[in-house]
Amino acid sequence: MPPARKPKKTSHTKQPLIVVLNGPNLHLLGKRETHIYGDADWAQIEKKLQALSKTLGIRIEIHHDDHEGHLIERLHRYAQKADAIVLNPGGLSHVSVALRDAVAASPIPVIEVHVSNLARREQFRSHSYISAVSSGIIMGFGILGYEMALWAAHKKVGERRNARGSK
Numbered sequence: 001m002p003p004a005r006k007p008k009k010t011s012h013t014k015q016p017l018i019v020v021l022n023g024p025n026l027h028l029l030g031k032r033e034t035h036i037y038g039d040a041d042w043a044q045i046e047k048k049l050q051a052l053s054k055t056l057g058i059r060i061e062i063h064h065d066d067h068e069g070h071l072i073e074r075l076h077r078y079a080q081k082a083d084a085i086v087l088n089p090g091g092l093s094h095v096s097v098a099l100r101d102a103v104a105a106s107p108i109p110v111i112e113v114h115v116s117n118l119a120r121r122e123q124f125r126s127h128s129y130i131s132a133v134s135s136g137i138i139m140g141f142g143i144l145g146y147e148m149a150l151w152a153a154h155k156k157v158g159e160r161r162n163a164r165g166s167k
Contacts, residue, residue: 015059016157018150021048023071023090023099024027029143035080037115040143066163068092068158072102079106083089083160084141084153086136088113093128100129109156113149114139 022042025032030041045063061082065071069094072165078085087110092099103110112130117140119126131137136152138145 001124002081010131015057016154016161017059017061017081018053018084018086018157019074019078019082020060020062020086020088020146020150021071021074021078022062023068023092024066026090027064027066032119038142045143045146048143049146049150050152056147056151058150058154058157059161060150068096072099075099075102075110081109082108082166083157084109084111086111086113086149086153087130088115089128089130093118093130094125095129097129100133103130103145104133109135109153109160111135111149111153112137112139112147115142115145116140130132 027042029037030039030043042064049060051060061078063074065074071089075085075087085108086108087103089096089099089112093112093114098150103112110133112128112134118128120140128137131154135156138152141148
């Protein structure tokens, strides 16, 4: 008698992949303007996100890029193989129409996150090109915002899977 085969994992049963993409200067968290961004460094944030991903039963990948074109290329690449993206575009929020267009073209949820509350910052920071095309925006909660965004992305993935399963 042949050995029993394990059932194949389908896209509905495998752990979702959520990618965290960080734009320019975010690797400096904990070092620059701590009165605005707090003193937690990126290693501490990543540790919290890894722990939360285990609790949520998801896989995460985390990337940082100071270059607009590279960030856009990553977003396009992950939009084809991930289930959701958490994006902190940093200063590109206020200037990058190209990044806005990449987010708009994404077939998966993109949650925009900012450590600070842009509405309480300098006038030039009060507008984000990304906000109008993202699935949701979380800002002003410090590094907790990353955890909130990961949780929100997880919920969006679940909603999409449930909607596909009910068709």
